[in-house]
Amino acid sequence: MIRAHSIDAVRAAEAAAMAELPEGTLMARAALGLAEVAAARLSDAGGTTVVGLVGGGDNGGDTLYAVAHLAEAGYAAAVVLLASSGRDGVHPAGLAAAEAAGVVVHVAAGAPRDPDSYPDSTADVVAEADLVLDGIAGIGGRPGLRPDAARLVDAIDDDAWVIAVDVASGLDPAGQAGEDDAVWADETVTFGTPKPAHLLPAGEGATGVLTVVDIGVPFDDVPAAVERLTWDDVAALWPVPRASDDKYSRGVLGVVAGSEAYPGAAVLCTTAAAEAGVGMIRYVGTRTPVGLVHHAVPEAVVGEGRVQAWAVGPGLDTETDHDDARAQLDAARAALASDLPAVVDAGGLDLVNGRRDAPTVLTPHAGELARLLSRLDGSTDRTKPAETVAAGSDAAERPVDRRAVTVDEVKADPLGHARLLADLTGATVLLKGSTTLVVTDGRAVRAQADAPTWLATAGAGDVLSGVIGTLLAAGLAPHDAASLGALVHGVAADRASGGGPLRALAVAHGIRPAVRDLLARGRSAPG
Numbered sequence: 001m002i003r004a005h006s007i008d009a010v011r012a013a014e015a016a017a018m019a020e021l022p023e024g025t026l027m028a029r030a031a032l033g034l035a036e037v038a039a040a041r042l043s044d045a046g047g048t049t050v051v052g053l054v055g056g057g058d059n060g061g062d063t064l065y066a067v068a069h070l071a072e073a074g075y076a077a078a079v080v081l082l083a084s085s086g087r088d089g090v091h092p093a094g095l096a097a098a099e100a101a102g103v104v105v106h107v108a109a110g111a112p113r114d115p116d117s118y119p120d121s122t123a124d125v126v127a128e129a130d131l132v133l134d135g136i137a138g139i140g141g142r143p144g145l146r147p148d149a150a151r152l153v154d155a156i157d158d159d160a161w162v163i164a165v166d167v168a169s170g171l172d173p174a175g176q177a178g179e180d181d182a183v184w185a186d187e188t189v190t191f192g193t194p195k196p197a198h199l200l201p202a203g204e205g206a207t208g209v210l211t212v213v214d215i216g217v218p219f220d221d222v223p224a225a226v227e228r229l230t231w232d233d234v235a236a237l238w239p240v241p242r243a244s245d246d247k248y249s250r251g252v253l254g255v256v257a258g259s260e261a262y263p264g265a266a267v268l269c270t271t272a273a274a275e276a277g278v279g280m281i282r283y284v285g286t287r288t289p290v291g292l293v294h295h296a297v298p299e300a301v302v303g304e305g306r307v308q309a310w311a312v313g314p315g316l317d318t319e320t321d322h323d324d325a326r327a328q329l330d331a332a333r334a335a336l337a338s339d340l341p342a343v344v345d346a347g348g349l350d351l352v353n354g355r356r357d358a359p360t361v362l363t364p365h366a367g368e369l370a371r372l373l374s375r376l377d378g379s380t381d382r383t384k385p386a387e388t389v390a391a392g393s394d395a396a397e398r399p400v401d402r403r404a405v406t407v408d409e410v411k412a413d414p415l416g417h418a419r420l421l422a423d424l425t426g427a428t429v430l431l432k433g434s435t436t437l438v439v440t441d442g443r444a445v446r447a448q449a450d451a452p453t454w455l456a457t458a459g460a461g462d463v464l465s466g467v468i469g470t471l472l473a474a475g476l477a478p479h480d481a482a483s484l485g486a487l488v489h490g491v492a493a494d495r496a497s498g499g500g501p502l503r504a505l506a507v508a509h510g511i512r513p514a515v516r517d518l519l520a521r522g523r524s525a526p527g
């Protein structure tokens with residue numbers, strides 16, 4: 001498991017460690033680790049020139065010392081001090097070490113906030129670098145880049161290797177605010193532990209490859225803010241049948257999915273459950289999907305009966321008034337009203353009206369989350385004044401405080417909105433995307449990024465429901481079922497894609513070999 005810690009927790013742990021150590025020890029360790037990574041990258045690429053961008057905080061201090069090490073190792077080394085920091089505004093001992101090592105020091109001229117006032121040539125210095133160290137800001141950074149920093153970042157050559165020191169500058173270190181205006185790093189070298197921005201959707205793209213340097217600050221006993229399951233976690237969590245098991249004890253999954261309008265969803269969901277090794281599937285649907293499921297998943301039993309968990313909603317048509325479909329919708333509502341674990345997706349989300357007492361995983365994409373929050377009145381945003389809009393024909397008499405949540409708002413703050421739905425429903429919320437978030441009240445958020453972008457294809461979500469349903473039926477808690485399901489779904493997709501196009505059915509068929517190999521990996525892992 002990869003664990004990231006909140007900025008407050010990092011500062012507290014570092015302060016506690018510093019209290020026991022001579023001043024500057026942690027920065028010296030950070031800078032040495034950073035310089036070693038940078039030297040390895042330069043050597044791999046045959047590069048000779050390194051430039052550090054230096055801001056006024058300790059992140060700039062790390063960078064000054066690291067560039068000093070690289071100059072001592074024989075690289076052509078320079079630093080550009082930001083106009084807003086200047087010679088007097090950067091880490092003094094770091095600057096002295098850099099100068100003593102022969103680093104060429106440039107100070108960017110001009111007013112920090114006025115791009116028209118930049119007459120100097122420091123951008124040309126940056127453009128010459130084979131490797132750039134971004135030491136503008138780290139965990140003390142605010143989202144976005146000031147113009148004096150943005151100008152230098154824009155000058156970086158496309159072929160240069162960009163290492164963000166600790167956190168890519170311009171990111172919100174806590175990973176909440178967006179990343180439009182950040183350094184887009186090839187690699188981030190962070191110290192002690194990952195930070196939330198490294199794992200969350202708002203920061204992950206700008207972070208690049210993440211390398212963690214040990215600076216001797218222990219984090220094992222510090223509660224994480226964000227977690228990510230890795231391949232090595234699968235064997236410990238995946239339900240493997242024991243000799244005493246039978247198909248019932250392993251877990252029967254009831255699937256209420258597919259419709260005359262969207263029959264394929266039933267095939268994808270049940271196929272995924274069968275591939276994930278469910279004990280048994282009971283399928284509830286209308287004529288066309290029943291025929292398809294019979295054909296594609298002969299293992300499935302059609303009709304209601306005892307189950308250990310439900311998968312409700314993929315391809316479910318909640319608008320229809322066809323008799324057959326009404327019976328299916330009744331089964332879906334009964335499943336949601338039951339005290340059994342359930343994963344609820346797509347059409348099933350339209351049937352969610354609040355809290356369920358049983359273990360529940362809701363799996364919306366951004367659009368479904370916006371719709372659900374608007375309907376459940378989570379739209380009364382706690383941070384903004386609610387707009388008063390008309391409610392029905394007698395609106396003039398009955399104004400209500402209601403503001404629809406938009407998809408753009410969800411995309412701008414996916415974690416905040418997923419948390420809001422988890423608060424409103426008490427459920428585990430899995431928000432789909434290139435980084436999939438799993439939010440459960442009282443647990444560290446899990447952020448899984450295992451899938452290729454090819455997975456953004458119709459039906460992929462139906463497959464995910466089948467996997468998560470299988471894990472719930474086997475008795476996993478919602479937080480683990482959702483995050484483990486997302487991991488295995490992503491790995492299956494990655495293997496089925498092999499770098500090329502993907503269809504959802506291939507992802508479903510990729511689950512069995514993916515789980516087999518992940519379990520084998522666990523058996524061969526040391527310890």
Ligand SMILES: NC(=O)C1=CN([C@@H]2O[C@H](COP(=O)(O)OP(=O)(O)OC[C@H]3O[C@@H](n4cnc5c(N)ncnc54)[C@H](OP(=O)(O)O)[C@@H]3O)[C@@H](O)[C@H]2O)[C@@H](O)CC1
Pocket residue numbers: 011014015018026027028030055056057058059060062084085136137138139140141142143144145146149165166167170191215
């Ligand atoms: N704690 C420890 O023990 C250890 C800490 N370590 C290191 O210290 C780092 C934290 O250092 P920190 O607290 O000094 O803050 P830091 O990240 O340099 O940011 C402040 C500077 O950024 C600037 N700035 C901010 N936003 C900006 C923007 N949008 N655009 C442009 N500039 C912006 C801001 O400028 P200002 O706005 O104040 O003028 C100020 O100059 C941490 O990430 C790690 O690298 C390691 O040495 C290991 C031991």
Ligand SMILES: Nc1ncnc2c1ncn2[C@@H]1O[C@H](COP(=O)(O)OP(=O)(O)O)[C@@H](O)[C@H]1O
Pocket residue numbers: 346365431432433434435436451452453454455456457458459460461462463464489
């Ligand atoms: N850009 C992306 N990169 C990787 N995976 C993605 C991306 N966009 C979406 N996904 C994944 O693809 C799946 C799409 O599911 P969903 O939107 O429910 O599709 P459908 O409803 O058609 O089944 C989810 O697992 C989601 O996490």
Ligand SMILES: [K+]
Pocket residue numbers: 059134135136137138164165166167168169
């Ligand atoms: K940085």
